[in-house]
């Protein structure tokens with residue numbers, strides 16, 4: 100929460116409509132995402148009850164478990180989900196494109212797929228569900244007394260891959276709709292209420308003739324808007340419990356099938372509203388233009404995807420029960436680095452995000468009032484002279500500049516050009532005059548004149564900040580040595596008999 | 605669930621509640637109370653033993669706290685499993701996972717005392733047994749559903765932990781049985797945190813029992829034993845969890861709770877919290893009790909949706925969450941904040957800094973939204 104989002108929330112609470120927090124969309128939204136709306140049985144660690152899944156908003160596939168305590172039924176659910184999800188993943192493994200990694204002698208050309216899978220779930224609990232279901236299925240044996248279909252462990256390995264990447268803000272392979280929407284809009288309710296998909300969307304997209312506040316309250320009624328899962332509504336559970344008892348007690352197959360179909364209908368009715376909300380969310384997000392760094396981040400996701408697919412083909416052993424210590428430490432370091440870089444990229448792509456840094460003084464915006472294009476200063480070698488033009492910026496009245504002389508800054512307008520603050524002067528109107536010395540970013544020219552567009556013109560409005568998305572991560576192994584996840588080389592795990600026969604009750 | 609409260613609450617509180625049987629304090633209620641110690645409303649409702657779910661319903665708010673039959677069945681099955689055969693599973697757990705050399709159970713069932721289920725009888729028996737065991741005169745291994753007491757907001761609460769055992773490192777440990785799973789040794793942190801807070805309530809109550817009996821409280825562990833299902837199975841898994849932080853926090857919060865009687869005494873003579881009375885009478889009395897709504901109330905208090913509407917009505921900043929509230933120090937309503945933003949009201953001296961920052965943020969929002 101920043102003061103800017105507080106102002107947005109205040110405004111929303113007055114207008115009854117959500118307020119945008121960004122001017123662009125900061126996540127990749129695939130043209131064909133795979134939407135998963137899961138339900139689980141209350142009280143259990145992870146007992147799938149039902150799911151609506153698919154890539155076509157008009158045609159979700161309904162998966163149900165009519166006897167959730169039956170082991171065979173659970174694995175059949177996993178098989179059916181695997182059939183759909185693995186086919187979708189395979190569909191992403193077609194066209195490839197080359198890319199290069201490393202520099203100088205280490206430079207290497209590799210191939211990555213042009214597509215990657217994108218899994219969308221309603222909320223944060225949906226992500227936890229993906230992780231748990233992955234943990235439950237990836238270690239299963241496909242031979243021996245507890246054999247399951249070979250698609251089951253493969254599903255588990257992929258689900259785990261999705262869930263591991265979901266921790267990284269710069270990855271878009273598994274996203275929770277509530278978090279995605281709340282990152283782009285501020286509502287006039289609290290963050291905990293925003294984790295309820297129906298009320299969040301009520302604020303962003305209130306129905307005709309209603310306002311967000313009222314619609315959000317109505318959306319809280321589980322009888323009208325069932326919870327977005329995986330937890331079910333306890334009141335609905337009473338109906339379900341009754342039906343399941345009747346299903347178990349049915350005296351013949353025909354009677355059982357009839358109750359079974361009723362169970363399916365009831366479960367579908369609990370998920371369909373959420374399914375529609377998911378796609379409404381997709382539509383709303385698609386209406387936002389994409390941020391400039393989004394394709395780069397998606398390219399990275401496509402690379403992780405290509406490498407993991409390759410790894411599964413070559414080795415295929417699952418992720419361990421728990422991260423080994425070294426790997427966990429490296430993942431954490433990567434995660435911190437990813438967060439910093441992602442924050443900087445967001446600010447560069449979006450003036451409304453940059454405004455947060457302007458408010459805290461880590462960035463400032465001004466108009467160019469003067470420039471010294473022909474300026475030279477003594478270089479490192481005795482007697483040498485290097486070309487270092489300056490520009491002078493004037494900020495508007497009452498604008499804070501929280502940066503000191505000597506600070507290195509950059510502008511999103513010319514990210515390849517380094518700048519250093521030479522002078523900061525407060526003017527009578529409360530604004531500031533800032534003199535910046537520029538270095539590089541002149542299309543490899545070492546002396547004036549500056550090629551067109553490389554040196555700011557007078558009258559140009561520019562923002563400068565200490566944020567730098569291209570700053571190299573500190574003391575981390577280079578990315579080449581961290582293949583398919585951000586965690587480092589795969590640490591395959593040999594599942595034991597115990598894993599294969601682990602109860603799922 | 606205890607079925608009766610032996611000591612009737614203070615007259616005024618009892619009169620407020622009316623003829624309905626009092627709802628007992630539970631550890632859960634106490635942790636909820638300490639989660640929002642500034643709330644006089646909840647303090648009085650709980651001390652008077654009012655059925656808050658029913659009350660909320662009477663004033664037009666259907667509470668949304670139900671338990672699924674599936675969850676209930678699972679919980680009962682797991683409790684049953686741990687206690688089955690004289691706590692055989694718990695004893696196995698002590699032996700295998702905590703390396704406590706015990707072979708057999710000496711369990712005392714405190715669900716009743718000679719057929720008597722009255723709380724104060726069970727509580728007296730619990731105290732007697734603890735004194736015996738603590739002085740080394742007895743070798744009961746496990747006390748099943750003992751009853752302890754704790755002073756809360758000037759009222760005596762009767763509490764029933766699942767069990768107490770005194771054999772881990774020679775200290776008394778509170779045992780909590782919960783049906784959320786520990787997967788690869790890790791359970792849902794929110795669920796564990798809530799269990800720990802409740803365990804702290806029991807440990808404090810146990811200390812009180814020791815104090816009253818003149819026994820050294822050093823015999824009580826500051827850890828509790830959490831028993832929950834392992835991975836995706838039904839097999840019990842146990843872990844000792846440190847409670848020092850929770851104990852400190854709880855003790856502090858309990859001292860902050862004002863005496864419920866004093867709070868109730870400030871109510872007008874006509875006030876009533878009797879759920880059989882009319883909506884208008886009830887609303888007027890509830891309103892007379894100061895609330896302190898925050899969005900987290902939604903997760904633990906039956907009155908939350910009532911209090912939320914009230915907070916909305918007076919545009920309390922807290923209803924938008926901590927983030928907003930912290931950005932509006934000293935500003936008591938979002939309407940006032942919006943007035944400062946619009947320039948139709950001038951902030952007082954104490955509010956100037958916050959108001960200036962808000963205005964600067966609003967200006968930046970205006971400028972940068974158009975810039976894209």
Ligand code: SF4
Nearest residue numbers: 643896901905908911
């Ligand atoms: S919901 Fe109301 S009564 Fe309950 S704790 Fe919050 S403010 Fe107090």
